[in-house]
Amino acid sequence: MKIYVDGMGGDHAPFEIVKGCVLAAEEYDVSITLIGKQEELQKELWKYQYDKNKINIVNASEIITNDDEPALAIRRKKDSSMVKGMALVKENNQSVLISAGNTGALLAGGLLRIGRIKGILRPALAPVIPTKMGVSLLIDAGANADCKPQNLQQFALMGSIYMNKVIGIELPRVGLVNIGAEAQKGNELTKNTYELLQNTNINFIGNVEARDIPYGVADVLVCDGFTGNVILKLTEGLATFILHSLKEEIFKSARGKIGGYFLKPSLQSFKDQFDYSEHGGAPFLGVKGGLIKAHGSSDANAIKNAIRQGIVYLQQDVATHIEEEIKNLYANREED
Amino acid sequence: MKIYVDGMGGDHAPFEIVKGCVLAAEEYDVSITLIGKQEELQKELWKYQYDKNKINIVNASEIITNDDEPALAIRRKKDSSMVKGMALVKENNQSVLISAGNTGALLAGGLLRIGRIKGILRPALAPVIPTKMGVSLLIDAGANADCKPQNLQQFALMGSIYMNKVIGIELPRVGLVNIGAEAQKGNELTKNTYELLQNTNINFIGNVEARDIPYGVADVLVCDGFTGNVILKLTEGLATFILHSLKEEIFKSARGKIGGYFLKPSLQSFKDQFDYSEHGGAPFLGVKGGLIKAHGSSDANAIKNAIRQGIVYLQQDVATHIEEEIKNLYANREED
Numbered sequence: 001m002k003i004y005v006d007g008m009g010g011d012h013a014p015f016e017i018v019k020g021c022v023l024a025a026e027e028y029d030v031s032i033t034l035i036g037k038q039e040e041l042q043k044e045l046w047k048y049q050y051d052k053n054k055i056n057i058v059n060a061s062e063i064i065t066n067d068d069e070p071a072l073a074i075r076r077k078k079d080s081s082m083v084k085g086m087a088l089v090k091e092n093n094q095s096v097l098i099s100a101g102n103t104g105a106l107l108a109g110g111l112l113r114i115g116r117i118k119g120i121l122r123p124a125l126a127p128v129i130p131t132k133m134g135v136s137l138l139i140d141a142g143a144n145a146d147c148k149p150q151n152l153q154q155f156a157l158m159g160s161i162y163m164n165k166v167i168g169i170e171l172p173r174v175g176l177v178n179i180g181a182e183a184q185k186g187n188e189l190t191k192n193t194y195e196l197l198q199n200t201n202i203n204f205i206g207n208v209e210a211r212d213i214p215y216g217v218a219d220v221l222v223c224d225g226f227t228g229n230v231i232l233k234l235t236e237g238l239a240t241f242i243l244h245s246l247k248e249e250i251f252k253s254a255r256g257k258i259g260g261y262f263l264k265p266s267l268q269s270f271k272d273q274f275d276y277s278e279h280g281g282a283p284f285l286g287v288k289g290g291l292i293k294a295h296g297s298s299d300a301n302a303i304k305n306a307i308r309q310g311i312v313y314l315q316q317d318v319a320t321h322i323e324e325e326i327k328n329l330y331a332n333r334e335e336d
Numbered sequence: 337m338k339i340y341v342d343g344m345g346g347d348h349a350p351f352e353i354v355k356g357c358v359l360a361a362e363e364y365d366v367s368i369t370l371i372g373k374q375e376e377l378q379k380e381l382w383k384y385q386y387d388k389n390k391i392n393i394v395n396a397s398e399i400i401t402n403d404d405e406p407a408l409a410i411r412r413k414k415d416s417s418m419v420k421g422m423a424l425v426k427e428n429n430q431s432v433l434i435s436a437g438n439t440g441a442l443l444a445g446g447l448l449r450i451g452r453i454k455g456i457l458r459p460a461l462a463p464v465i466p467t468k469m470g471v472s473l474l475i476d477a478g479a480n481a482d483c484k485p486q487n488l489q490q491f492a493l494m495g496s497i498y499m500n501k502v503i504g505i506e507l508p509r510v511g512l513v514n515i516g517a518e519a520q521k522g523n524e525l526t527k528n529t530y531e532l533l534q535n536t537n538i539n540f541i542g543n544v545e546a547r548d549i550p551y552g553v554a555d556v557l558v559c560d561g562f563t564g565n566v567i568l569k570l571t572e573g574l575a576t577f578i579l580h581s582l583k584e585e586i587f588k589s590a591r592g593k594i595g596g597y598f599l600k601p602s603l604q605s606f607k608d609q610f611d612y613s614e615h616g617g618a619p620f621l622g623v624k625g626g627l628i629k630a631h632g633s634s635d636a637n638a639i640k641n642a643i644r645q646g647i648v649y650l651q652q653d654v655a656t657h658i659e660e661e662i663k664n665l666y667a668n669r670e671e672d
Contacts, residue, residue: 142515145522186481210565214573214577226523230515233515234546234549234574237551239574241551246582246603258598259600263595263599264595266585267582
């Protein structure tokens with residue numbers, strides 16, 4: 001088992017990335033390879049005391065930035081930390097690459113450099129979003145803007161396996177994101193997906209309306225990547241906006257300030273609920289080995305959690321389970 | 337000018353609906369017709385002192401409930417308050433029907449019983465959502481689950497006219513809801529819509545990401561009805577969820593309770609921002625005359641505000657402006 005970490009990706013690279021690796025090496029029994037500019041990474045590592053056997057560096061001279069055009073960068077920047085990490089995962093499928101870098105490049109690279117699990121039509125980005133009950137997995141959150149019902153069926157299966165194996169939910173409730181509760185509601189895509197999901201070996205609980213998402217009505221939220229991206233970003237934007245507005249209201253008056261003082265722990269505990277760093281990154285499910293997209297603004301703690309997530313992903317052999325379930329899906333169909 | 341109000345639609349009908357009409361009659365120079373079960377409405381009206389010349393009743397023996405199948409109800413329940421109201425609007429296009437009843441039935445009835453403005457391919461439901469800057473109009477929010485670029489172009493035009501004429505924004509900023517800022521980002525629909533919007537007589541500001549919606553980055557948010565419905569419901573659900581969770585946090589500890597006491601005015605002022613009743617209802621833009629969907633949970637104040645909205649809609653002659661702009665849109669195209 002091997003964890004590769006893109007040392008140069010993310011808003012706070014390499015400082016927070018390297019620190020996250022050191023924290024993970026302290027806490028977990030794991031071998032981590034940092035990929036990036038040798039000198040820079042080494043300089044960061046020197047700041048810490050850590051088990052030298054658990055972290056090593058692979059040099060990569062280039063960096064894919066957020067300004068790079070994704071597909072182009074993946075093709076041209078062959079000596080970038082991201083592309084090199086992908087090559088390493090391709091060589092050894094018992095490994096995971098974690099990157100907080102350019103999301104588009106990561107998705108393009110997952111397809112072009114690592115490749116899909118046999119039978120998977122389209123891999124999908126699957127972040128978790130915070131809910132009243134804990135978290136829900138949102139799949140797809142932006143890898144596939146246009147989808148067919150067969151894609152959503154595979155997303156449902158992959159999401160269900162992930163929530164079972166990595167998050168430990170026995171029989172994950174899979175909901176189809178839709179604009180009405182009844183089976184016949186929705187657009188062409190969701191109407192046609194509904195029946196497919198009923199005939200898939202998952203715990204399909206039917207349609208889920210966006211209004212109920214924050215309450216944790218499903219463990220896996222299935223949707224096309226356009227809808228998922230809107231849900232992910234709106235949740236993030238609205239939570240930030242509401243907390244900021246609340247702060248503003250508090251500081252408007254003396255009375256508000258007193259209240260704010262007493263409420264500080266409550267507000268903090270509340271804010272923590274919406275803290276993405278606690279939940280690791282978003283797995284790009286359906287590619288060989290493993291690929292995890294950490295939030296661009298990841299701090300050391302977020303990277304540490306993404307590493308833990310990568311470890312469980314490999315321990316539980318998620319990719320193999322996906323391959324087998326997809327095989328079963330189509331085997332069953334041929335019997336029909 | 338005539339305001340028709342469905343006296344039987346909504347969770348708090350007829351009590352709050354009738355009270356809302358009485359409030360509006362007090363405040364505005366307007367003639368209101370309540371439609372519904374004569375006896376019930378009359379009994380409610382007797383509770384108030386009001387100018388008898390400003391409110392009258394038209395009897396309707398049936399009610400379309402939320403359990404009714406929309407299209408079926410519109411066809412069969414010919415003596416329902418909703419269908420009767422629509423017949424009255426069809427007779428006189430200088431009128432508006434306001435209903436807090438079954439949304440699906442209202443949309444179906446708008447098409448079947450009132451009819452589209454000439455040139456409009458698909459009318460669209462256009463509620464406002466609260467933002468940092470005030471409100472943004474979301475069009476379409478659920479009338480058309482599957483859309484073509486030409487539909488979105490018309491939504492953009494109608495939304496722009498509405499925000500200009502009814503809300504009074506001089507040059508409404510029209511944004512296309514998308515999953516990236518760049519022109520080439522998105523799904524097939526948004527990619528093909530982008531160019532159309534560039535060539536439409538509106539103030540098109542480009543793509544808007546869901547993350548930025550709460551900050552009020554656009555006055556008009558254009559999207560298909562599936563995406564719009566997800567945005568509307570998620571905004572509503574998340575705001576409610578966050579305020580509830582915050583309350584829970586506050587009541588968990590003595591310290592929290594003290595803070596909550598001092599913060600009460602701040603929290604209330606904040607809650608008011610997300611109060612839908614302040615903003616009237618959602619116009620169903622593109623039908624003849626006017627049709628306004630008030631929130632199902634509308635109280636008297638929400639109904640009063642929807643009536644005010646209906647008055648401005650008619651005073652500003654929104655339907656005629658839409659018809660003219662749509663005519664211009666295609667006239668220009670022929671010149672190309």
